[in-house]
Amino acid sequence: MRNKITLKELSKLLNVSISTVSKALNDSPEISQKTIDRVKELALLHNYRPNPTAVNLKSSKSGTIAVIVPNISNFFFAKVLAGIEQEAQKKNLQVITYISNESYEREKQIIDMISYGFVDGVLIAPSEETQKKKEYEHFKELLEYELPVVLYDRINFDLPVDKIGVDDKGSIEDAVRLMHENGLEKIGIVSAIQNLDVGVQRMEGYKEAVKDLNLKGFIASHADVEPLREKIRELLDAGVKGIVSTDIIGTLLTSRVAFEQGLKIPEDLKLIGYVNEDVAPYLSPSLSYIDQHPKKIGESAINFLYERINSTGKKAEPVKQVLKTEMVHLDSTRFSYLD
DSSP, X not given: OOOSSOHHHHHHHHTSOHHHHHHHHXXXXXXXXXXXXXXXXXXXXXXXXXXXXXXXXXXXXXXXXXXXXXXXXXXXXXXXXXXXXXXXXXXXXXXXXXXXXXXXXXXXXXXXXXXXXXXXXXXXXXXXXXXXHTOOHHHHHHHHTXXXXXXXXXXXXXXXXXXXXXXXXXXXXXXXXXXXHTTOOOEEEEESOTTSHHXXXXXXXXHHHHHHTTOOXXXXXXXXXXXHHHHHHHHHHTTOOEEEESSHXXXXXXXXXXXXXXXXXXXXXXXXXXXXXXXXXXXXXXXXXXXXXXXXXXXXXXXXXXXXXXXXXXXXXXXEEEEOOEEEOOGGGOGGGOO
């Protein structure tokens, strides 16, 4: 049966943090006696009862972690999850996977469930809608419960937690510079993920590269397929000879539009983007891609979380690890075709 009032609701009534309420209810020496008395009085008034499962798990670990995945149909996140599961087995951890489907409300619901204390820690890649709204209070509530949290992939948020991702900005910069070094002057970018922080970072990398190289920018960006298709056509009509794409939809759509317009890859157009090794080599032509090492991201995320769960004494400062991506060249960037 649900408590008459929750820790979260108590904290709002008292205008103090969830952590302060929890410590006061447990007579922590960190909290003044006046605050302890005030918290306990209000808890009694509202018939507050601690969640017995949460209390039990607070004193002894459950051996279970939660992973919030924004989009399970995305090849990248499927690979990250594989890395998480593989490393979790080595550490005898059970993994509960939740899928937010890029929804802010669903993400909040998941975090509300998690906050009751059924897991030892949480791995999170924030949803697209959360990033679009720029609403991150639900993540901060997890920290109020002193639950270890690690952000993976989507990491450029002001949260005092460990983070593991890749150099999104640098990866696109490197791709543009490589195309320019091989004789291309008209280099464009295609993006279907402008609402995501990783998309913003990749676009910044493109803009910085073309500025440094004194090139004209050619940008096709839209979240919906048909408008993006039209914008790609405009790039190709403008004579763009090289395209970097920020995501799998943009990469595959660029290849398709080039085919529809009678352009040959790589003779007429060089293309590199975000696909992966399970798809890229089997397309015709095969597509060059930026390898983000998703399994390694998953493994590193688990290792960060495991250390936090098992740490004792004073908490160490949060760590941010940024992995270097790798360009994998297949047919679509065979520069030997250049005149």
